[in-house]
Amino acid sequence: MSSKVCEAIRAEVKSFSPYTAGKSIDEVKEAYGLDSIIKLASNENPLGTSPRVQDAIKLYADHAFRYAQVGTPHLIEAIAQYFHIPEDSIVTGNGSDEVIDMLIRVKATPGKNNIVAFDPCFSMYKVQSRLCGIEFRQTPLRDDFTFDWDNLLNLVDENTSIVFITTPDNPSGYAPPVEEIISLHSKLPKECLLVVDEAYMDFAENLDSYSMLPRFTEYENICVLRTFSKCFGLAGLRLGFGAMHPDLAEYLRRIRAPFNVNILAEQAGIAVLKDTPFIEETLRVTREGREYLTKELTALDFNVYPSLANFIMVEAPVDGSYLNEELLKRGLIIRPLVKGYNLSKHLRISIGTARENQVLISALKEILNAE
Numbered sequence: 159m160s161s162k163v164c165e166a167i168r169a170e171v172k173s174f175s176p177y178t179a180g181k182s183i184d185e186v187k188e189a190y191g192l193d194s195i196i197k198l199a200s201n202e203n204p205l206g207t208s209p210r211v212q213d214a215i216k217l218y219a220d221h222a223f224r225y226a227q228v229g230t231p232h233l234i235e236a237i238a239q240y241f242h243i244p245e246d247s248i249v250t251g252n253g254s255d256e257v258i259d260m261l262i263r264v265k266a267t268p269g270k271n272n273i274v275a276f277d278p279c280f281s282m283y284k285v286q287s288r289l290c291g292i293e294f295r296q297t298p299l300r301d302d303f304t305f306d307w308d309n310l311l312n313l314v315d316e317n318t319s320i321v322f323i324t325t326p327d328n329p330s331g332y333a334p335p336v337e338e339i340i341s342l343h344s345k346l347p348k349e350c351l352l353v354v355d356e357a358y359m360d361f362a363e364n365l366d367s368y369s370m371l372p373r374f375t376e377y378e379n380i381c382v383l384r385t386f387s388k389c390f391g392l393a394g395l396r397l398g399f400g401a402m403h404p405d406l407a408e409y410l411r412r413i414r415a416p417f418n419v420n421i422l423a424e425q426a427g428i429a430v431l432k433d434t435p436f437i438e439e440t441l442r443v444t445r446e447g448r449e450y451l452t453k454e455l456t457a458l459d460f461n462v463y464p465s466l467a468n469f470i471m472v473e474a475p476v477d478g479s480y481l482n483e484e485l486l487k488r489g490l491i492i493r494p495l496v497k498g499y500n501l502s503k504h505l506r507i508s509i510g511t512a513r514e515n516q517v518l519i520s521a522l523k524e525i526l527n528a529e
Contacts, residue, residue: 203391214429226421254398271319303330331465358467360389447509
């Protein structure tokens with residue numbers, strides 16, 4: 159029997175389902191009686207946490223009872239210096255998820271505006287749009303997971319407030335040339351904000367060919383999102399930022415919750431941006447691992463999709479659920495793409511360390527040879 163309070167819950171909320179994460183390390187250990195697990199499912203940094211970040215957290219641990227400085231000015235200064243972008247264009251958030259939420263709240267009016275994205279896309283675009291009462295429109299990716307710009311533009315009208323694109327995209331790792339993004343922008347209404355989510359862009363080679371971050375200042379209606387969860391290894395601390403026109407950034411600051419970035423996340427972000435050896439090693443391990451897995455999986459008759467991210471998507475020569483279960487028995491966690499994507503043979507594999515990648519390939523050889 160539902161409570162009277164819950165009977166009055168908003169209609170939009172009643173249709174929501176909680177976010178379902180993949181199996182955790184502890185869950186797999188318990189379910190299969192294992193002591194050691196290799197997790198290649200969540201696109202986390204294969205090297206773990208930067209030593210400088212660990213030192214910063216220890217140093218500031220006794221400051222946890224204090225509120226962080228409003229607006230995280232020292233973090234913004236560090237971001238501006240590292241990425242060579244203006245300080246007044248930067249809005250930090252409790253993960254880039256929070257920046258997405260603020261953009262929707264600031265730009266879209268319920269009952270009037272709509273938001274456009276590809277399908278599939280990052281789930282928070284849809285969740286936050288619907289929660290705000292905004293119509294959310296999607297068009298499918300092409301069969302090869304590249305972007306169909308014409309179909310995307312067909313969904314755009316004079317009431318479209320935001321268009322979201324993710325590059326490199328998840329789960330494929332595909333990234334369009336930057337000229338295509340600029341072309342898309344030129345065809346959007348002037349009032350429409352193009353949000354380019356570059357959560358995985360750090361891992362791309364030849365950044366100038368793919369990233370809009372060095373170019374966003376040339377346009378009034380482009381926002382670029384970045385996160386500290388992937389390359390910088392801070393997924394557990396929740397930190398991200400948006401880079402946008404200073405006037406738009408000011409509106410986000412007006413509605414942002416005070417102290418939205420906690421003091422440990424702020425100091426960790428500052429510390430990791432100074433840890434050049436950690437960042438360089440992360441990129442080396444990821445890029446070499448991506449090349450190794452692509453070569454080895456291709457030799458095992460997997461169809462490997464080209465990726466510029468810290469993961470690769472593959473189409474397996476056998477049922478994906480079967481492979482996933484067999485890998486779990488061996489202590490390897492990857493991401494099957496049946497649920498949410500309806501792709502029975504497709505898997506997403508995060509790039510691990512050289513040893514982790516080798517263990518995965520050995521396990522797959524063992525499983526496939528037993529067929």
